[in-house]
Amino acid sequence: MDAREYSRNYMRETRRWLVDRGYCSECGNRDAFTMAGRWRCAECAERHNSQPRDRKAENERAKEQRKYRRENRLCTKCGTPLPNLYSYVMCKNCRAHDRNIQEVRRRDRGIMPKSLYRELGLCVKCGAPRMNGLTLWGGEEIQLCERCYANTVKNSKAGRDSFLENHGTTWGNYQYEYEHLIRHGQKRENP
Numbered sequence: 001m002d003a004r005e006y007s008r009n010y011m012r013e014t015r016r017w018l019v020d021r022g023y024c025s026e027c028g029n030r031d032a033f034t035m036a037g038r039w040r041c042a043e044c045a046e047r048h049n050s051q052p053r054d055r056k057a058e059n060e061r062a063k064e065q066r067k068y069r070r071e072n073r074l075c076t077k078c079g080t081p082l083p084n085l086y087s088y089v090m091c092k093n094c095r096a097h098d099r100n101i102q103e104v105r106r107r108d109r110g111i112m113p114k115s116l117y118r119e120l121g122l123c124v125k126c127g128a129p130r131m132n133g134l135t136l137w138g139g140e141e142i143q144l145c146e147r148c149y150a151n152t153v154k155n156s157k158a159g160r161d162s163f164l165e166n167h168g169t170t171w172g173n174y175q176y177e178y179e180h181l182i183r184h185g186q187k188r189e190n191p
Contacts, residue, residue, distance in 0.1 A: 015039070123148050 015025040023030050024041035026048075031041045040048060066076045073082050075091040077098075082088075088095060103113040117124050123145035131146050144152060 118143060 018025050018028060019039055024033075024044050025039045026044040027041060029041050033040065033042050033045065038045070068074075069076045069079055070089055073084075074080065075082060075094055076089045077094040078091060080091050082091060090098065103115060106113050112120075112127065114124075114127070117127050121130055122128065123130050124143045125148045126145060128145040128147070130141075130143060131149060132141070142149060
């Protein structure tokens with residue numbers, strides 16, 4: 001842990017400790033605002049809110065920061081280095097946090113969260129009714145609707161062709177396992 005991160009964590013814990021005990025997180029005074037669960041006393045809140053904010057400049061700075069982090073293989077949210085073969089622009093923790101926030105927002109708007117799609121027997125990508133009768137290698141039923149299934153097959157074929165074009169060969173038994181079984185599937189037998 002470097003000095004900046006240590007200082008950031010220390011200040012965060014200190015502010016949390018002050019707020020939990022009913023003190024202002026900036027000046028440390030106790031008043032009715034902080035006793036009501038607020039982070040700042042009335043004076044600090046007024047001083048904080050009176051400072052003008054240039055939203056345009058803040059947005060530009062954030063764009064530049066994301067661009068810099070993307071170019072240097074850093075998480076675009078927290079700035080931690082990403083693994084070499086990692087295909088996302090955010091680290092696992094930030095992606096999980098983002099998913100949770102999106103799920104809460106979907107629930108607030110009255111939209112069914114994606115985490116319930118599988119349990120309710122819906123397509124795991126779009127939420128439409130799943131296709132029935134096709135299974136994967138392990139006997140598990142395909143969790144997609146017809147449209148998403150067709151897109152998956154098309155993208156799989158395009159990925160195979162792209163890999164073949166770039167590398168001159170396919171890996172393993174790609175031709176049979178992915179193209180044949182995904183396209184045709186296996187009919188599920190009723191017990």
